Amino acid sequence: MEGESVTLQTGVTKIQEDDLIMWMCGDYCIAKLNISSQAIFETHCIFRDRLRLDNQTGSLTITNIRTTDSGLYKAQMIGQQVSKKAFNLTVIARLPVPVIASYCPQSPPSSEPSRCVLLCSVVNVGHVTLSWYKGGSLLSSISVSDLSTSLSLPLEVEYQDKNTYSCVLKNPIRNQTTHLDISELCQPCSECVCCCNSTEAVIQLAVSALVGVAMVVVLVYDFRSRRAEQKRRALKSLPDHN
Incomplete structure (x- = not known):
């Protein structure tokens, strides 16, 4: 689980003085334990200070694991014999509360x-x-x-x-x-929310319709008033036959 720590075990109870253990992340070496039991961490991957090596067993611990840490990890132990171990690590994100x-x-x-x-x-x-x-x-x-x-x-x-x-x-x-x-x-009244919302929508639609009708009436009145005024002006401009 994301945020936890995981330890990848080598299966060795105690490494020998002439043993060399190398840990690979994919195709890259991320840590190794040399003959003098000196732990060496490479900086290629994104682990920074989150890796720990057990000087006795060579087991690798990854702290504060992230989903990006998922992948294939391999341990190669070189001594009197050569042995390998592989781990397919899947880190799952924390679950939210429904x-x-x-x-x-x-x-x-x-x-x-x-x-x-x-x-x-x-x-x-x-x-x-x-x-x-x-x-x-x-x-x-x-x-x-x-x-x-x-x-x-x-x-x-x-x-x-x-x-x-x-x-x-x-x-x-x-x-x-x-x-x-x-x-x-x-709550039984909760289903009235939709009804109320529908009623509000109907009221808003009715108000919009009334406003639209009022605007049309005003425009028609203004148009008729202008035509009447034009007729009056036209009659005044006609010559007086008397």
Whole structure:
């Protein structure tokens, strides 16, 4: 898990005086233990001061591991015999806590006014499974293998439901759980929010329509007034036959 420490064991209980141990990260040497048990750390990789070598066993410890530390590590032990060990290290990012929020659909079904719609969400996750549980029983789940992905999983419950629900985010190592408080998130009046929003939209539309009609009336009145004024001027300009 990201932020923890990991030790890659050589399997040697105690190195001999003439042994040489080399640690490789991919194709690059990152540390070695020479004949005088002197630990030498190379600066090629991004480990800086996060590497530790055991002078007795040659085991390598990486502290404060990061997701970028994932990869293939190889230990080569050269002495009376030559032996090798390889480790495929996968560092998984820390799990966020799932967030549960009530969700108001744009068109709530009028036939089911007693149901509450909830949404459990997480952001920037990868290689995880997001699930809804009712007690200890799995209700639904969604998995993702990509990195830096956002997930959401809906759930419908009755407003008066007395069962216990929880949203669980899991990866191969850990899990994070958020328990649902129906009395806090599911209020019968919450589904009126959509109605109220719709009513506000209708009122705004009506007001806009009235303003538009008023503007048209003003323009028509102004147009007629100008035409009447032009006619009066035209009549005055005509010669007097008397």
